[in-house]
Amino acid sequence: MSPKALSDELAGQRAAYTGERPSQVRPAMDQALCLLSSEAQGAIVDVLRATAKEGVEATDVPRLHDSIRRILFPEAVSRSQQELEVKLFIATAEARDHLIVRPPASLMRPTFAVSSIEPGVQSASVHLDRYGLGPLLMGLLPQAGQYQVDGVAGLRYRQRRRHVELLLLETQPQARIVLPGIDKGDWASAIRFVEQSHEGECRWLWNGEYRAELSPDERERLNSYRRVYGPAHLGSSLFRRHRILAGAMGFSTRGEWKNQWKLDWIGGPSTGEVGARLSHPIFGLPGAWDLRYVRDKTAVLHERISDQRLARGHQPHEIYLFRQPPYTKDNEAQEHWYRSGWIAWKAWESEEERRQGRSLRH
Structure with missing residues:
Protein backbone atom coordinates (compact mmCIF):
# COMPACT_ATOMS: atom_id res chain seq x y z
CA MET A 1 0.00 0.00 0.00
CA PHE A 73 -5.25 8.92 17.45
CA PRO A 74 -3.94 11.08 20.32
CA GLU A 75 -5.41 10.56 23.78
CA ALA A 76 -5.63 13.08 26.61
CA VAL A 77 -2.69 12.46 28.95
CA SER A 78 -3.35 14.51 32.09
CA ARG A 79 -6.11 13.66 34.55
CA SER A 80 -7.37 17.27 34.47
CA GLN A 81 -7.69 17.24 30.65
CA GLN A 82 -9.55 13.94 30.83
CA GLU A 83 -11.93 15.35 33.44
CA LEU A 84 -12.64 18.47 31.39
CA GLU A 85 -13.46 16.32 28.36
CA VAL A 86 -15.75 14.12 30.46
CA LYS A 87 -17.62 17.25 31.53
CA LEU A 88 -18.02 18.26 27.88
CA PHE A 89 -19.20 14.74 27.02
CA ILE A 90 -21.90 14.89 29.69
CA ALA A 91 -22.86 18.45 28.71
CA THR A 92 -23.16 17.30 25.07
CA ALA A 93 -25.62 14.61 26.17
CA GLU A 94 -27.63 17.02 28.32
CA ALA A 95 -27.76 19.63 25.51
CA ARG A 96 -30.36 17.43 23.82
CA ASP A 97 -33.04 18.64 26.25
CA HIS A 98 -32.55 22.16 24.89
CA LEU A 99 -31.98 21.32 21.23
CA ILE A 100 -35.26 19.43 20.85
CA VAL A 101 -37.28 22.48 21.96
CA ARG A 102 -35.83 24.82 19.32
CA PRO A 103 -38.91 25.98 17.36
CA PRO A 104 -40.53 24.04 15.84
CA ALA A 105 -39.99 21.68 18.80
CA SER A 106 -39.42 18.06 17.80
CA LEU A 107 -38.20 14.86 19.43
CA MET A 108 -37.16 13.60 15.99
CA ARG A 109 -34.54 16.28 15.36
CA PRO A 110 -30.82 15.27 15.41
CA THR A 111 -29.57 16.48 18.77
CA PHE A 112 -25.77 16.54 18.78
CA ALA A 113 -24.26 19.85 19.87
CA VAL A 114 -20.78 18.68 18.81
CA SER A 115 -20.10 18.08 15.11
CA SER A 116 -16.41 17.05 15.16
CA ILE A 117 -13.36 16.79 17.43
CA GLU A 118 -9.70 17.18 16.55
CA PRO A 119 -7.88 15.20 19.26
CA GLY A 120 -4.58 16.36 20.71
CA VAL A 121 -2.38 15.30 23.62
CA GLN A 122 -2.64 18.46 25.74
CA SER A 123 -5.96 19.77 24.38
CA ALA A 124 -8.69 19.12 21.83
CA SER A 125 -10.48 21.29 19.28
CA VAL A 126 -14.24 20.80 19.49
CA HIS A 127 -16.31 22.02 16.53
CA LEU A 128 -19.95 22.75 17.31
CA ASP A 129 -23.22 22.57 15.44
CA ARG A 130 -24.63 25.99 14.55
CA TYR A 131 -27.15 25.73 17.40
CA GLY A 132 -24.90 23.85 19.81
CA LEU A 133 -23.06 26.52 21.83
CA GLY A 134 -25.89 27.79 24.02
CA PRO A 135 -27.25 24.33 24.96
CA LEU A 136 -23.69 23.08 25.59
CA LEU A 137 -22.89 25.96 27.95
CA MET A 138 -26.00 25.18 30.02
CA GLY A 139 -24.13 22.31 31.66
CA LEU A 140 -20.66 23.89 31.73
CA LEU A 141 -20.48 27.50 32.91
CA PRO A 142 -20.19 27.76 36.72
CA GLN A 143 -22.85 29.72 38.53
CA ALA A 144 -24.13 29.90 42.09
CA GLY A 145 -27.07 27.52 42.38
CA GLN A 146 -29.60 27.33 45.17
CA TYR A 147 -27.60 24.80 47.19
CA GLN A 148 -24.28 24.36 45.38
CA VAL A 149 -22.26 25.35 42.33
CA ASP A 150 -24.00 24.49 39.06
CA GLY A 151 -21.82 23.74 36.05
CA VAL A 152 -18.11 22.94 36.18
CA ALA A 153 -16.36 24.52 39.17
CA GLY A 154 -13.21 26.34 38.04
CA LEU A 155 -14.15 26.53 34.36
CA ARG A 156 -13.27 29.82 32.67
CA TYR A 157 -13.27 31.08 29.10
CA ARG A 158 -10.88 33.23 27.12
CA GLN A 159 -12.04 34.95 23.94
CA ARG A 160 -9.58 34.93 21.07
CA ARG A 161 -10.07 36.50 17.66
CA ARG A 162 -11.46 33.42 15.94
CA HIS A 163 -12.05 30.95 18.74
CA VAL A 164 -12.84 30.54 22.42
CA GLU A 165 -10.73 28.63 24.92
CA LEU A 166 -12.32 26.77 27.83
CA LEU A 167 -9.83 26.44 30.70
CA LEU A 168 -9.81 24.73 34.10
CA LEU A 169 -8.23 26.79 36.87
CA GLU A 170 -5.54 25.34 39.15
CA THR A 171 -4.69 22.43 36.86
CA GLN A 172 -1.15 21.63 35.75
CA PRO A 173 -0.77 21.39 32.83
CA GLN A 174 -3.84 23.54 32.39
CA ALA A 175 -6.75 21.61 30.92
CA ARG A 176 -7.88 23.29 27.72
CA ILE A 177 -10.57 22.93 25.06
CA VAL A 178 -10.62 25.06 21.91
CA LEU A 179 -13.96 25.99 20.31
CA PRO A 180 -13.02 27.10 16.76
CA GLY A 181 -15.08 29.64 14.85
CA ILE A 182 -16.70 31.20 17.96
CA ASP A 183 -16.44 35.00 17.96
CA LYS A 184 -17.64 37.54 20.54
CA GLY A 185 -21.06 37.77 18.94
CA ASP A 186 -21.54 33.99 19.00
CA TRP A 187 -20.55 33.90 22.66
CA ALA A 188 -22.89 36.78 23.55
CA SER A 189 -25.80 35.02 21.84
CA ALA A 190 -25.05 31.79 23.72
CA ILE A 191 -24.82 33.58 27.08
CA ARG A 192 -28.15 35.26 26.43
CA PHE A 193 -29.63 31.84 25.65
CA VAL A 194 -28.38 30.46 28.98
CA GLU A 195 -29.61 33.47 30.95
CA GLN A 196 -33.06 33.31 29.34
CA SER A 197 -33.25 29.57 30.08
CA HIS A 198 -32.69 30.47 33.74
CA GLU A 199 -35.17 33.36 33.45
CA GLY A 200 -32.38 35.91 33.74
CA GLU A 201 -31.26 34.78 37.21
CA CYS A 202 -27.74 33.51 36.47
CA ARG A 203 -25.18 34.38 39.15
CA TRP A 204 -21.92 33.77 37.30
CA LEU A 205 -18.88 32.87 39.39
CA TRP A 206 -16.39 35.00 37.51
CA ASN A 207 -15.77 38.70 37.14
CA GLY A 208 -15.30 39.51 33.48
CA GLU A 209 -14.05 37.24 30.72
CA TYR A 210 -11.27 35.44 32.59
CA ARG A 211 -10.43 35.35 36.27
CA ALA A 212 -7.47 33.33 37.46
CA GLU A 213 -8.77 32.34 40.87
CA LEU A 214 -11.56 30.17 42.21
CA SER A 215 -14.53 31.72 43.95
CA PRO A 216 -15.12 30.58 47.56
CA ASP A 217 -18.15 28.56 46.42
CA GLU A 218 -16.11 26.78 43.75
CA ARG A 219 -13.28 25.97 46.16
CA GLU A 220 -15.75 24.52 48.65
CA ARG A 221 -17.30 22.42 45.90
CA LEU A 222 -13.95 21.03 44.77
CA ASN A 223 -12.86 20.34 48.35
CA SER A 224 -16.07 18.42 49.03
CA TYR A 225 -16.65 16.44 45.84
CA ARG A 226 -14.69 14.80 43.08
CA ARG A 227 -14.89 16.54 39.75
CA VAL A 228 -15.62 13.30 37.87
CA TYR A 229 -16.91 9.92 39.04
CA GLY A 230 -15.67 6.78 37.34
CA PRO A 231 -12.61 6.27 35.10
CA ALA A 232 -12.06 9.71 33.52
CA HIS A 233 -9.70 8.36 30.85
CA LEU A 234 -12.51 6.17 29.47
CA GLY A 235 -14.99 9.04 29.37
CA SER A 236 -12.42 11.21 27.57
CA SER A 237 -11.67 8.50 25.01
CA LEU A 238 -15.37 7.95 24.36
CA PHE A 239 -15.93 11.69 23.93
CA ARG A 240 -13.20 11.87 21.29
CA ARG A 241 -14.97 9.02 19.46
CA HIS A 242 -18.45 10.53 19.73
CA ARG A 243 -19.35 9.83 16.09
CA ILE A 244 -19.75 6.14 16.87
CA LEU A 245 -23.28 7.22 17.85
CA ALA A 246 -24.03 8.91 14.52
CA GLY A 247 -27.69 8.36 13.67
CA ALA A 248 -28.83 8.20 17.31
CA MET A 249 -31.54 10.59 18.47
CA GLY A 250 -29.74 11.31 21.72
CA PHE A 251 -27.61 9.70 24.40
CA SER A 252 -26.63 9.79 28.07
CA THR A 253 -23.36 8.79 29.68
CA ARG A 254 -21.82 8.49 33.13
CA GLY A 255 -19.01 6.86 35.06
CA GLU A 256 -19.63 4.40 37.88
CA TRP A 257 -17.25 3.06 40.50
CA LYS A 258 -13.57 3.06 39.65
CA ASN A 259 -13.68 0.81 36.63
CA GLN A 260 -17.08 1.15 34.93
CA TRP A 261 -18.60 3.46 32.35
CA LYS A 262 -22.12 3.48 30.94
CA LEU A 263 -23.28 4.69 27.54
CA ASP A 264 -26.98 4.76 26.66
CA TRP A 265 -28.48 5.98 23.37
CA ILE A 266 -31.78 6.17 21.48
CA GLY A 267 -32.07 4.59 18.03
CA GLY A 268 -29.12 4.57 15.66
CA PRO A 269 -26.43 1.84 15.66
CA SER A 270 -26.82 -1.44 17.50
CA THR A 271 -24.86 -2.30 20.64
CA GLY A 272 -22.86 -4.82 18.63
CA GLU A 273 -21.88 -2.19 16.05
CA VAL A 274 -20.81 0.33 18.71
CA GLY A 275 -18.93 -2.34 20.64
CA ALA A 276 -17.10 -3.53 17.52
CA ARG A 277 -15.99 0.00 16.67
CA LEU A 278 -14.82 0.70 20.22
CA SER A 279 -12.75 -2.50 20.19
CA HIS A 280 -11.19 -1.76 16.77
CA PRO A 281 -7.42 -2.51 16.93
CA ILE A 282 -6.38 0.88 15.51
CA PHE A 283 -8.96 3.56 16.28
CA GLY A 284 -10.89 1.85 19.06
CA LEU A 285 -10.28 2.49 22.74
CA PRO A 286 -6.69 2.15 23.99
CA GLY A 287 -5.79 -1.36 25.09
CA ALA A 288 -7.52 -4.60 24.13
CA TRP A 289 -11.24 -5.15 24.59
CA ASP A 290 -13.61 -8.10 24.26
CA LEU A 291 -17.27 -7.65 23.36
CA ARG A 292 -19.45 -9.81 25.60
CA TYR A 293 -23.11 -10.44 26.39
CA VAL A 294 -24.33 -8.93 23.14
CA ARG A 295 -28.11 -8.68 23.08
CA ASP A 296 -30.58 -6.58 21.11
CA LYS A 297 -30.44 -3.73 23.63
CA THR A 298 -27.35 -4.37 25.76
CA ALA A 299 -23.69 -5.34 25.49
CA VAL A 300 -20.58 -5.18 27.67
CA LEU A 301 -17.05 -4.29 26.61
CA HIS A 302 -14.53 -5.99 28.89
CA GLU A 303 -10.90 -4.90 29.05
CA ARG A 304 -8.39 -7.64 28.37
CA ILE A 305 -5.48 -7.38 30.84
CA SER A 306 -2.53 -9.63 31.61
CA ASP A 307 -2.42 -12.22 34.39
CA GLN A 308 0.42 -10.26 35.97
CA ARG A 309 -1.76 -7.15 36.29
CA LEU A 310 -4.60 -9.24 37.70
CA ALA A 311 -2.22 -10.72 40.25
CA ARG A 312 -1.19 -7.21 41.32
CA GLY A 313 -4.84 -6.35 42.06
CA HIS A 314 -5.73 -4.42 38.91
CA GLN A 315 -9.40 -4.54 37.95
CA PRO A 316 -10.28 -4.70 34.25
CA HIS A 317 -12.43 -1.81 33.06
CA GLU A 318 -15.92 -2.41 31.70
CA ILE A 319 -18.18 -0.33 29.47
CA TYR A 320 -21.91 -1.06 29.55
CA LEU A 321 -23.73 -0.28 26.32
CA PHE A 322 -27.51 0.22 26.21
CA ARG A 323 -29.63 1.01 23.16
CA GLN A 324 -33.20 2.25 23.50
CA PRO A 325 -35.63 1.88 20.58
CA PRO A 326 -35.99 4.94 18.34
CA TYR A 327 -38.95 7.25 18.45
CA THR A 328 -41.48 6.36 15.76
CA LYS A 329 -43.52 9.56 15.87
CA ASP A 330 -43.22 13.03 17.31
CA ASN A 331 -45.14 13.90 20.44
CA GLU A 332 -47.35 16.95 20.62
CA ALA A 333 -45.47 19.87 22.17
CA GLN A 334 -46.86 20.63 25.61
CA GLU A 335 -46.87 24.32 26.46
CA HIS A 336 -45.63 23.86 30.05
CA TRP A 337 -42.72 21.73 28.77
CA TYR A 338 -41.57 23.97 25.93
CA ARG A 339 -42.22 27.46 27.27
CA SER A 340 -38.82 28.18 28.86
CA GLY A 341 -36.99 26.63 25.91
CA TRP A 342 -39.04 28.65 23.43
CA ILE A 343 -38.23 31.90 25.26
CA ALA A 344 -34.51 31.08 25.28
CA TRP A 345 -34.43 30.28 21.57
CA LYS A 346 -36.35 33.46 20.69
CA ALA A 347 -33.73 35.42 22.66
CA TRP A 348 -30.99 33.65 20.70
CA GLU A 349 -32.71 34.43 17.39
CA SER A 350 -33.16 38.12 18.25
CA GLU A 351 -29.47 38.37 19.17
CA GLU A 352 -28.51 36.75 15.86
CA GLU A 353 -30.79 39.14 13.92
CA ARG A 354 -29.24 42.10 15.72
CA ARG A 355 -25.76 40.90 14.79
CA GLN A 356 -26.72 40.43 11.15
CA GLY A 357 -28.20 43.92 11.07
CA ARG A 358 -24.97 45.40 12.38
CA SER A 359 -22.98 43.46 9.78
CA LEU A 360 -25.14 44.81 6.94
CA ARG A 361 -24.76 48.38 8.18
CA HIS A 362 -20.98 48.00 8.19
Whole structure:
Protein backbone atom coordinates (compact mmCIF):
# COMPACT_ATOMS: atom_id res chain seq x y z
CA MET A 1 0.00 0.00 0.00
CA SER A 2 1.44 3.37 -1.03
CA PRO A 3 1.93 6.08 1.64
CA LYS A 4 -0.85 8.19 0.11
CA ALA A 5 -3.28 5.27 -0.02
CA LEU A 6 -2.43 4.38 3.59
CA SER A 7 -2.93 7.99 4.70
CA ASP A 8 -6.28 8.23 2.91
CA GLU A 9 -7.49 4.93 4.40
CA LEU A 10 -6.50 5.94 7.94
CA ALA A 11 -8.01 9.41 7.50
CA GLY A 12 -11.34 7.97 6.41
CA GLN A 13 -11.44 5.54 9.33
CA ARG A 14 -10.48 8.14 11.95
CA ALA A 15 -13.05 10.62 10.61
CA ALA A 16 -15.77 8.01 11.19
CA TYR A 17 -14.93 8.25 14.91
CA THR A 18 -14.28 11.99 15.26
CA GLY A 19 -16.42 13.59 12.55
CA GLU A 20 -13.40 15.48 11.18
CA ARG A 21 -13.51 16.82 7.64
CA PRO A 22 -10.90 15.63 5.11
CA SER A 23 -9.13 19.00 5.32
CA GLN A 24 -8.71 18.44 9.06
CA VAL A 25 -7.80 14.78 9.28
CA ARG A 26 -5.62 14.18 6.20
CA PRO A 27 -2.81 16.55 7.27
CA ALA A 28 -2.91 14.92 10.71
CA MET A 29 -2.51 11.46 9.18
CA ASP A 30 0.30 12.60 6.88
CA GLN A 31 2.15 14.02 9.88
CA ALA A 32 1.53 10.87 11.94
CA LEU A 33 2.94 8.60 9.24
CA CYS A 34 6.06 10.79 9.02
CA LEU A 35 6.68 9.98 12.68
CA LEU A 36 6.40 6.22 12.16
CA SER A 37 9.05 3.87 10.84
CA SER A 38 8.49 1.72 7.76
CA GLU A 39 8.14 -1.30 10.08
CA ALA A 40 5.39 0.43 12.04
CA GLN A 41 3.61 1.41 8.82
CA GLY A 42 3.84 -2.19 7.64
CA ALA A 43 2.27 -3.36 10.91
CA ILE A 44 -0.60 -0.92 10.37
CA VAL A 45 -1.20 -2.29 6.86
CA ASP A 46 -1.25 -5.85 8.27
CA VAL A 47 -3.94 -4.86 10.77
CA LEU A 48 -6.01 -3.09 8.11
CA ARG A 49 -5.90 -6.17 5.89
CA ALA A 50 -6.80 -8.48 8.76
CA THR A 51 -9.79 -6.39 9.87
CA ALA A 52 -11.05 -6.19 6.28
CA LYS A 53 -11.59 -9.95 6.21
CA GLU A 54 -15.08 -11.18 7.00
CA GLY A 55 -15.60 -13.32 10.08
CA VAL A 56 -12.13 -12.74 11.53
CA GLU A 57 -11.88 -13.17 15.30
CA ALA A 58 -10.52 -10.27 17.35
CA THR A 59 -7.85 -12.53 18.85
CA ASP A 60 -6.59 -13.34 15.33
CA VAL A 61 -5.93 -9.70 14.43
CA PRO A 62 -2.33 -8.52 14.96
CA ARG A 63 -1.90 -6.13 17.89
CA LEU A 64 -0.52 -2.65 17.37
CA HIS A 65 1.53 -1.19 20.18
CA ASP A 66 -0.31 1.59 21.99
CA SER A 67 2.53 4.01 21.20
CA ILE A 68 1.71 3.63 17.49
CA ARG A 69 -2.02 3.95 18.05
CA ARG A 70 -1.58 7.16 20.09
CA ILE A 71 0.28 8.76 17.21
CA LEU A 72 -2.61 7.96 14.88
CA PHE A 73 -5.25 8.92 17.45
CA PRO A 74 -3.94 11.08 20.32
CA GLU A 75 -5.41 10.56 23.78
CA ALA A 76 -5.63 13.08 26.61
CA VAL A 77 -2.69 12.46 28.95
CA SER A 78 -3.35 14.51 32.09
CA ARG A 79 -6.11 13.66 34.55
CA SER A 80 -7.37 17.27 34.47
CA GLN A 81 -7.69 17.24 30.65
CA GLN A 82 -9.55 13.94 30.83
CA GLU A 83 -11.93 15.35 33.44
CA LEU A 84 -12.64 18.47 31.39
CA GLU A 85 -13.46 16.32 28.36
CA VAL A 86 -15.75 14.12 30.46
CA LYS A 87 -17.62 17.25 31.53
CA LEU A 88 -18.02 18.26 27.88
CA PHE A 89 -19.20 14.74 27.02
CA ILE A 90 -21.90 14.89 29.69
CA ALA A 91 -22.86 18.45 28.71
CA THR A 92 -23.16 17.30 25.07
CA ALA A 93 -25.62 14.61 26.17
CA GLU A 94 -27.63 17.02 28.32
CA ALA A 95 -27.76 19.63 25.51
CA ARG A 96 -30.36 17.43 23.82
CA ASP A 97 -33.04 18.64 26.25
CA HIS A 98 -32.55 22.16 24.89
CA LEU A 99 -31.98 21.32 21.23
CA ILE A 100 -35.26 19.43 20.85
CA VAL A 101 -37.28 22.48 21.96
CA ARG A 102 -35.83 24.82 19.32
CA PRO A 103 -38.91 25.98 17.36
CA PRO A 104 -40.53 24.04 15.84
CA ALA A 105 -39.99 21.68 18.80
CA SER A 106 -39.42 18.06 17.80
CA LEU A 107 -38.20 14.86 19.43
CA MET A 108 -37.16 13.60 15.99
CA ARG A 109 -34.54 16.28 15.36
CA PRO A 110 -30.82 15.27 15.41
CA THR A 111 -29.57 16.48 18.77
CA PHE A 112 -25.77 16.54 18.78
CA ALA A 113 -24.26 19.85 19.87
CA VAL A 114 -20.78 18.68 18.81
CA SER A 115 -20.10 18.08 15.11
CA SER A 116 -16.41 17.05 15.16
CA ILE A 117 -13.36 16.79 17.43
CA GLU A 118 -9.70 17.18 16.55
CA PRO A 119 -7.88 15.20 19.26
CA GLY A 120 -4.58 16.36 20.71
CA VAL A 121 -2.38 15.30 23.62
CA GLN A 122 -2.64 18.46 25.74
CA SER A 123 -5.96 19.77 24.38
CA ALA A 124 -8.69 19.12 21.83
CA SER A 125 -10.48 21.29 19.28
CA VAL A 126 -14.24 20.80 19.49
CA HIS A 127 -16.31 22.02 16.53
CA LEU A 128 -19.95 22.75 17.31
CA ASP A 129 -23.22 22.57 15.44
CA ARG A 130 -24.63 25.99 14.55
CA TYR A 131 -27.15 25.73 17.40
CA GLY A 132 -24.90 23.85 19.81
CA LEU A 133 -23.06 26.52 21.83
CA GLY A 134 -25.89 27.79 24.02
CA PRO A 135 -27.25 24.33 24.96
CA LEU A 136 -23.69 23.08 25.59
CA LEU A 137 -22.89 25.96 27.95
CA MET A 138 -26.00 25.18 30.02
CA GLY A 139 -24.13 22.31 31.66
CA LEU A 140 -20.66 23.89 31.73
CA LEU A 141 -20.48 27.50 32.91
CA PRO A 142 -20.19 27.76 36.72
CA GLN A 143 -22.85 29.72 38.53
CA ALA A 144 -24.13 29.90 42.09
CA GLY A 145 -27.07 27.52 42.38
CA GLN A 146 -29.60 27.33 45.17
CA TYR A 147 -27.60 24.80 47.19
CA GLN A 148 -24.28 24.36 45.38
CA VAL A 149 -22.26 25.35 42.33
CA ASP A 150 -24.00 24.49 39.06
CA GLY A 151 -21.82 23.74 36.05
CA VAL A 152 -18.11 22.94 36.18
CA ALA A 153 -16.36 24.52 39.17
CA GLY A 154 -13.21 26.34 38.04
CA LEU A 155 -14.15 26.53 34.36
CA ARG A 156 -13.27 29.82 32.67
CA TYR A 157 -13.27 31.08 29.10
CA ARG A 158 -10.88 33.23 27.12
CA GLN A 159 -12.04 34.95 23.94
CA ARG A 160 -9.58 34.93 21.07
CA ARG A 161 -10.07 36.50 17.66
CA ARG A 162 -11.46 33.42 15.94
CA HIS A 163 -12.05 30.95 18.74
CA VAL A 164 -12.84 30.54 22.42
CA GLU A 165 -10.73 28.63 24.92
CA LEU A 166 -12.32 26.77 27.83
CA LEU A 167 -9.83 26.44 30.70
CA LEU A 168 -9.81 24.73 34.10
CA LEU A 169 -8.23 26.79 36.87
CA GLU A 170 -5.54 25.34 39.15
CA THR A 171 -4.69 22.43 36.86
CA GLN A 172 -1.15 21.63 35.75
CA PRO A 173 -0.77 21.39 32.83
CA GLN A 174 -3.84 23.54 32.39
CA ALA A 175 -6.75 21.61 30.92
CA ARG A 176 -7.88 23.29 27.72
CA ILE A 177 -10.57 22.93 25.06
CA VAL A 178 -10.62 25.06 21.91
CA LEU A 179 -13.96 25.99 20.31
CA PRO A 180 -13.02 27.10 16.76
CA GLY A 181 -15.08 29.64 14.85
CA ILE A 182 -16.70 31.20 17.96
CA ASP A 183 -16.44 35.00 17.96
CA LYS A 184 -17.64 37.54 20.54
CA GLY A 185 -21.06 37.77 18.94
CA ASP A 186 -21.54 33.99 19.00
CA TRP A 187 -20.55 33.90 22.66
CA ALA A 188 -22.89 36.78 23.55
CA SER A 189 -25.80 35.02 21.84
CA ALA A 190 -25.05 31.79 23.72
CA ILE A 191 -24.82 33.58 27.08
CA ARG A 192 -28.15 35.26 26.43
CA PHE A 193 -29.63 31.84 25.65
CA VAL A 194 -28.38 30.46 28.98
CA GLU A 195 -29.61 33.47 30.95
CA GLN A 196 -33.06 33.31 29.34
CA SER A 197 -33.25 29.57 30.08
CA HIS A 198 -32.69 30.47 33.74
CA GLU A 199 -35.17 33.36 33.45
CA GLY A 200 -32.38 35.91 33.74
CA GLU A 201 -31.26 34.78 37.21
CA CYS A 202 -27.74 33.51 36.47
CA ARG A 203 -25.18 34.38 39.15
CA TRP A 204 -21.92 33.77 37.30
CA LEU A 205 -18.88 32.87 39.39
CA TRP A 206 -16.39 35.00 37.51
CA ASN A 207 -15.77 38.70 37.14
CA GLY A 208 -15.30 39.51 33.48
CA GLU A 209 -14.05 37.24 30.72
CA TYR A 210 -11.27 35.44 32.59
CA ARG A 211 -10.43 35.35 36.27
CA ALA A 212 -7.47 33.33 37.46
CA GLU A 213 -8.77 32.34 40.87
CA LEU A 214 -11.56 30.17 42.21
CA SER A 215 -14.53 31.72 43.95
CA PRO A 216 -15.12 30.58 47.56
CA ASP A 217 -18.15 28.56 46.42
CA GLU A 218 -16.11 26.78 43.75
CA ARG A 219 -13.28 25.97 46.16
CA GLU A 220 -15.75 24.52 48.65
CA ARG A 221 -17.30 22.42 45.90
CA LEU A 222 -13.95 21.03 44.77
CA ASN A 223 -12.86 20.34 48.35
CA SER A 224 -16.07 18.42 49.03
CA TYR A 225 -16.65 16.44 45.84
CA ARG A 226 -14.69 14.80 43.08
CA ARG A 227 -14.89 16.54 39.75
CA VAL A 228 -15.62 13.30 37.87
CA TYR A 229 -16.91 9.92 39.04
CA GLY A 230 -15.67 6.78 37.34
CA PRO A 231 -12.61 6.27 35.10
CA ALA A 232 -12.06 9.71 33.52
CA HIS A 233 -9.70 8.36 30.85
CA LEU A 234 -12.51 6.17 29.47
CA GLY A 235 -14.99 9.04 29.37
CA SER A 236 -12.42 11.21 27.57
CA SER A 237 -11.67 8.50 25.01
CA LEU A 238 -15.37 7.95 24.36
CA PHE A 239 -15.93 11.69 23.93
CA ARG A 240 -13.20 11.87 21.29
CA ARG A 241 -14.97 9.02 19.46
CA HIS A 242 -18.45 10.53 19.73
CA ARG A 243 -19.35 9.83 16.09
CA ILE A 244 -19.75 6.14 16.87
CA LEU A 245 -23.28 7.22 17.85
CA ALA A 246 -24.03 8.91 14.52
CA GLY A 247 -27.69 8.36 13.67
CA ALA A 248 -28.83 8.20 17.31
CA MET A 249 -31.54 10.59 18.47
CA GLY A 250 -29.74 11.31 21.72
CA PHE A 251 -27.61 9.70 24.40
CA SER A 252 -26.63 9.79 28.07
CA THR A 253 -23.36 8.79 29.68
CA ARG A 254 -21.82 8.49 33.13
CA GLY A 255 -19.01 6.86 35.06
CA GLU A 256 -19.63 4.40 37.88
CA TRP A 257 -17.25 3.06 40.50
CA LYS A 258 -13.57 3.06 39.65
CA ASN A 259 -13.68 0.81 36.63
CA GLN A 260 -17.08 1.15 34.93
CA TRP A 261 -18.60 3.46 32.35
CA LYS A 262 -22.12 3.48 30.94
CA LEU A 263 -23.28 4.69 27.54
CA ASP A 264 -26.98 4.76 26.66
CA TRP A 265 -28.48 5.98 23.37
CA ILE A 266 -31.78 6.17 21.48
CA GLY A 267 -32.07 4.59 18.03
CA GLY A 268 -29.12 4.57 15.66
CA PRO A 269 -26.43 1.84 15.66
CA SER A 270 -26.82 -1.44 17.50
CA THR A 271 -24.86 -2.30 20.64
CA GLY A 272 -22.86 -4.82 18.63
CA GLU A 273 -21.88 -2.19 16.05
CA VAL A 274 -20.81 0.33 18.71
CA GLY A 275 -18.93 -2.34 20.64
CA ALA A 276 -17.10 -3.53 17.52
CA ARG A 277 -15.99 0.00 16.67
CA LEU A 278 -14.82 0.70 20.22
CA SER A 279 -12.75 -2.50 20.19
CA HIS A 280 -11.19 -1.76 16.77
CA PRO A 281 -7.42 -2.51 16.93
CA ILE A 282 -6.38 0.88 15.51
CA PHE A 283 -8.96 3.56 16.28
CA GLY A 284 -10.89 1.85 19.06
CA LEU A 285 -10.28 2.49 22.74
CA PRO A 286 -6.69 2.15 23.99
CA GLY A 287 -5.79 -1.36 25.09
CA ALA A 288 -7.52 -4.60 24.13
CA TRP A 289 -11.24 -5.15 24.59
CA ASP A 290 -13.61 -8.10 24.26
CA LEU A 291 -17.27 -7.65 23.36
CA ARG A 292 -19.45 -9.81 25.60
CA TYR A 293 -23.11 -10.44 26.39
CA VAL A 294 -24.33 -8.93 23.14
CA ARG A 295 -28.11 -8.68 23.08
CA ASP A 296 -30.58 -6.58 21.11
CA LYS A 297 -30.44 -3.73 23.63
CA THR A 298 -27.35 -4.37 25.76
CA ALA A 299 -23.69 -5.34 25.49
CA VAL A 300 -20.58 -5.18 27.67
CA LEU A 301 -17.05 -4.29 26.61
CA HIS A 302 -14.53 -5.99 28.89
CA GLU A 303 -10.90 -4.90 29.05
CA ARG A 304 -8.39 -7.64 28.37
CA ILE A 305 -5.48 -7.38 30.84
CA SER A 306 -2.53 -9.63 31.61
CA ASP A 307 -2.42 -12.22 34.39
CA GLN A 308 0.42 -10.26 35.97
CA ARG A 309 -1.76 -7.15 36.29
CA LEU A 310 -4.60 -9.24 37.70
CA ALA A 311 -2.22 -10.72 40.25
CA ARG A 312 -1.19 -7.21 41.32
CA GLY A 313 -4.84 -6.35 42.06
CA HIS A 314 -5.73 -4.42 38.91
CA GLN A 315 -9.40 -4.54 37.95
CA PRO A 316 -10.28 -4.70 34.25
CA HIS A 317 -12.43 -1.81 33.06
CA GLU A 318 -15.92 -2.41 31.70
CA ILE A 319 -18.18 -0.33 29.47
CA TYR A 320 -21.91 -1.06 29.55
CA LEU A 321 -23.73 -0.28 26.32
CA PHE A 322 -27.51 0.22 26.21
CA ARG A 323 -29.63 1.01 23.16
CA GLN A 324 -33.20 2.25 23.50
CA PRO A 325 -35.63 1.88 20.58
CA PRO A 326 -35.99 4.94 18.34
CA TYR A 327 -38.95 7.25 18.45
CA THR A 328 -41.48 6.36 15.76
CA LYS A 329 -43.52 9.56 15.87
CA ASP A 330 -43.22 13.03 17.31
CA ASN A 331 -45.14 13.90 20.44
CA GLU A 332 -47.35 16.95 20.62
CA ALA A 333 -45.47 19.87 22.17
CA GLN A 334 -46.86 20.63 25.61
CA GLU A 335 -46.87 24.32 26.46
CA HIS A 336 -45.63 23.86 30.05
CA TRP A 337 -42.72 21.73 28.77
CA TYR A 338 -41.57 23.97 25.93
CA ARG A 339 -42.22 27.46 27.27
CA SER A 340 -38.82 28.18 28.86
CA GLY A 341 -36.99 26.63 25.91
CA TRP A 342 -39.04 28.65 23.43
CA ILE A 343 -38.23 31.90 25.26
CA ALA A 344 -34.51 31.08 25.28
CA TRP A 345 -34.43 30.28 21.57
CA LYS A 346 -36.35 33.46 20.69
CA ALA A 347 -33.73 35.42 22.66
CA TRP A 348 -30.99 33.65 20.70
CA GLU A 349 -32.71 34.43 17.39
CA SER A 350 -33.16 38.12 18.25
CA GLU A 351 -29.47 38.37 19.17
CA GLU A 352 -28.51 36.75 15.86
CA GLU A 353 -30.79 39.14 13.92
CA ARG A 354 -29.24 42.10 15.72
CA ARG A 355 -25.76 40.90 14.79
CA GLN A 356 -26.72 40.43 11.15
CA GLY A 357 -28.20 43.92 11.07
CA ARG A 358 -24.97 45.40 12.38
CA SER A 359 -22.98 43.46 9.78
CA LEU A 360 -25.14 44.81 6.94
CA ARG A 361 -24.76 48.38 8.18
CA HIS A 362 -20.98 48.00 8.19
